[in-house]
Amino acid sequence: MIESSWVKRYAEQFEACKLVSTETAVVLSETRSRPEIVQTARLALSQCGVAPVDVVVTTPPNPGPVPIRSTGASVALAANQAALGALTNADFIVDCTVEGLLHAPELGQILASGARVLMVSNEHPENTERWPHDPSLADRVATGVGLLEQAKMMRVESDAGTDLTVDLFGAVRAGSHGWCTEPGTIAHWPGGLVLAFPAAATVNGTVVLAPGDVNLTFKEYIREPVALTVADDYITDIEGVGVDAELFRSYLGAFEEPEAYAVSHVGWGMNTSARWEAMALWDKADHNGTELRAFAGNFLYSTGANEVAGRFCRGHFDLPMRGCTVSLDGRLVVVGGDLVAELLPS
Known part of the structure; x- marks a missing residue:
C-alpha cells in the first residue's frame, strides 16, 4: 500500500526541484529497486502534472565475495546505450536505483546532457515523513x-x-x-x-x-x-x-x-x-x-x-x-x- 503522505512528500521535493509539467521526467529503477519507492515516485510525478517515463534496467548479479550496500556507485546502467539515450534526453531524473548514481561511471555523461538528478535513497518511504522541506x-x-x-x-x-x-x-x-x-x-x-x-x-x-x-x-x-x-x-x-x-x-x-x-x-x-x-x-x-x-x-x-x-x-x-x-x-x-x-x- 502506498500512503498518500509519502506521495505528498515526494511531490513537495520534486516541486522544490522546480519541476514543471512541460518537462520530461524519467523514473530510473532496476529490477531490485524497492517497489514502493518507484511507485511513490511515479504517483508524485503525476501529482505534479508530469507523465513519468519509466526506465528499468536489470540488476546485475553481485560477483561477491561480500554483499554491497550504500555505495552511491550503481553499476546497474552498465553503459546501456538505450537507457542512457533516455536519460540524456530527460530534463529531470528520479534515481531509484539501489545504490544510487552519485559515483556511477555514467553520471558525467548524464549531467553533461543538462539533466538534473534527484537520488531517492533505497529506504522505506515512511522515512520521508520526518524530513520537512527546509528552504x-x-x-x-x-x-x-x-x-x-x-x-x-x-x-x-x-x-x-x-x-x-x-x-x-x-x-x-x-x-x-x-x-x-x-x-x-x-x-x-x-x-x-x-x-x-x-x-x-x-x-x-x-x-x-x-x-x-x-x-x-x-x-x-x-x-x-x-x-x-x-x-x-x-x-x-x-x-x-x-x-x-x-x-x-x-x-x-x-x-x-x-x-x-x-x-x-x-x-x-x-x-x-x-x-x-x-x-x-x-x-x-x-x-x-x-x-x-x-x-x-x-x-x-x-x-x-x-x-x-x-x-x-x-x-x-x-x-x-x-x-x-x-x-x-x-x-x-x-x-x-x-x-x-x-x-x-x-
Whole structure:
C-alpha cells in the first residue's frame, strides 16, 4: 500500500526541484529497486502534472565475495546505450536505483546532457515523513561550501584521538541541500552535506571511530574504538580489538582492491532535521542511512570511489562521526560535534 503522505512528500521535493509539467521526467529503477519507492515516485510525478517515463534496467548479479550496500556507485546502467539515450534526453531524473548514481561511471555523461538528478535513497518511504522541506538549508549549505572553497587545508580533531589533515589543493568542493534546480546537477535526499573530494595523495593522519559513531555500510553504531592510520589517502593500519575492527578489516580486505582503502570524500553535516538516533528504530532492510550522513555537526569520512583522484571501486564505507572539531585554515566550522553559529538556522 502506498500512503498518500509519502506521495505528498515526494511531490513537495520534486516541486522544490522546480519541476514543471512541460518537462520530461524519467523514473530510473532496476529490477531490485524497492517497489514502493518507484511507485511513490511515479504517483508524485503525476501529482505534479508530469507523465513519468519509466526506465528499468536489470540488476546485475553481485560477483561477491561480500554483499554491497550504500555505495552511491550503481553499476546497474552498465553503459546501456538505450537507457542512457533516455536519460540524456530527460530534463529531470528520479534515481531509484539501489545504490544510487552519485559515483556511477555514467553520471558525467548524464549531467553533461543538462539533466538534473534527484537520488531517492533505497529506504522505506515512511522515512520521508520526518524530513520537512527546509528552504534555509540551501543557503546554509552554500555558506559552508563557500568557506570550503576559500580554504587550503581542512583539519579534523577529536577527544577520541582523531587528527586528520586534508590538503584541499585540487579538491572538488560541493554541497547537497537535497534538491536540484540547475541543469546538470545531482542531489541526494535528504540533503545537508558540505563535502570535499580530495585530489590524490592529500589526506594524512589518524581517524578514530568512537562508540556511537556510525558505519553506514553495516548500518551499525560503533561499539568499540577503531583507529585508522591514513597515509597519502590510504588506510595503512586498522587498530582495534573488538568485532567492529575485525569486520572493518575483513570487509575491505574481501574486495582485494587497494582503492577500497583510500579516501572517497570528507565533509560535515548541516541538516538540523536529520537524526543520529534514527537508525536504531529501523530494520536494516528499511533504512539506508542517508539521514545519518547529513545530521548536523557530524564529520563524514568515507572510503572508496573518488572520481577526482581517478579511483573507482566496489568497496566503500561511509562513517559519520560525532564529537569532532573541523577547521578550515584554522577557522572553526564544527566544534565538538556542533555547528558554529553562522551555519545554523537563524
